[in-house]
Amino acid sequence: MTDTPETGSDQEPRRGMSRRALLTGGAAGAGIGAILGLGSAAGFTALRPNPGSAVPSDDGSIRSAGAGGDLPGFGGEALPCHGAHQAGITTPSTAHARYVAYRLRPEVDADGVRRLFRILTEDIEGLASGAAPLADPEPELAARPSRLSVTVGVGAGLVDRVDPSRRPEWLKPLPAFAEDRLDDRYGDGDLLILLQADDPLPLAHAARMIHRDLTGFAEHHWTQQGFRQARGSEADGTTMRNLMGQVDGTVNPHPDEEDFDPLVWIGADGGWMSGGTALVLRRIRMELDTWDQIDRPGREITIGRTLDDGAPLTGGDEHTPIDFEATTPLGLKVIPMAAHARRAHSTDPDERIFRRAVNYDDGTEAGLLFACYQRDPYRQFVPIQQRLDEMDMLNEWVTHTGSAVFAMLPGFAAGETLGASLTG
Incomplete structure (x- = not known):
């Protein structure tokens, strides 16, 4: 499951100029400002294959989205990707989740990390909205996002490429536990992409598009994929069950509670992490x-x-x-x-x-x-x-x-x- 990327070919799409060519191709990359007009976010909208679909709004609402107009019904819903916090952390849980970790290539420096984030921003805005990212060869697969969210995390290695002095004290491997039997295949990485959706099709497509755009910056480390009950099979708010049959997650802070923010979100004194949070991911095999x-x-x-x-x-x-x-x-x-x-x-x-x-x-x-x-x-x-x-x-x-x-x-x-x- 985790030995090879689940994203297919590393070849660039043949139609149009790819972002990797624009952002990482030496002289061509240096001219991106002139090509896009403003650089990253504003310029890529004009070049998207599906200009009829707007990027999700900041108001936290869920709405239908699609190429050239609304796509009503199950699967047409889009989650907003903009806000003080990334989508996918406190937004409603979906039926499918995929965690994909990467290791940065040795030559990627702080400027390379900056270009990587610009590409990810464009991908997230296009995929979450149903409009498809720039140069997507199969935009139809992105048209029904099914509450897709893409959430990005960074490891100690990536922060060190930018500035080691900015790495939080807690951003390091956890201490050893006696009962652990850890496999290096599921260990820490430099970059984490968490994709969640109710439909595995837009999720798989999003993973492939993002992987295509990251290959110039990073190498696949591992993939771990999980699931909950299918959407609609239980009433909203029902606590999930794990494979042991247990109701799993009963005592859990809720985003509406007054003390939630101090527990989860890093405050204004957190510097560049203000508005972010720390993720611990543990793979637990059940006998x-x-x-x-x-x-x-x-x-x-x-x-x-x-x-x-x-x-x-x-x-x-x-x-x-x-x-x-x-x-x-x-x-x-x-x-x-x-x-x-x-x-x-x-x-x-x-x-x-x-x-x-x-x-x-x-x-x-x-x-x-x-x-x-x-x-x-x-x-x-x-x-x-x-x-x-x-x-x-x-x-x-x-x-x-x-x-x-x-x-x-x-x-x-x-x-x-x-x-x-x-x-x-």
């Missing part, structure tokens, strides 16, 4: 064959919640707070000391994370792509994982095989370039 051998009460005790509706074993419904002091008639804790729910719980309100997990099944193994966002992984995620690592009954049936940390860039407005706060 489903042996898990299925455990009876239902045993599985519920392991988690501390019921399997049917995710309610705590101490009573109530899914969102009822757990009573960790409750005991059985024999004086034992209803929620065992090593139950997953107890080990993940913290009495520190600042030690919380915003989770966005998806399931994965590549035909040889299955599990969870656990993604969480926070201001500082070492302050928020690491203490939680340390408790789970030390004593969690669930460790018998899960193995962490991948771990990566990325700085998810702040958002950008129409006419701006993604990543400009880092590259200047």
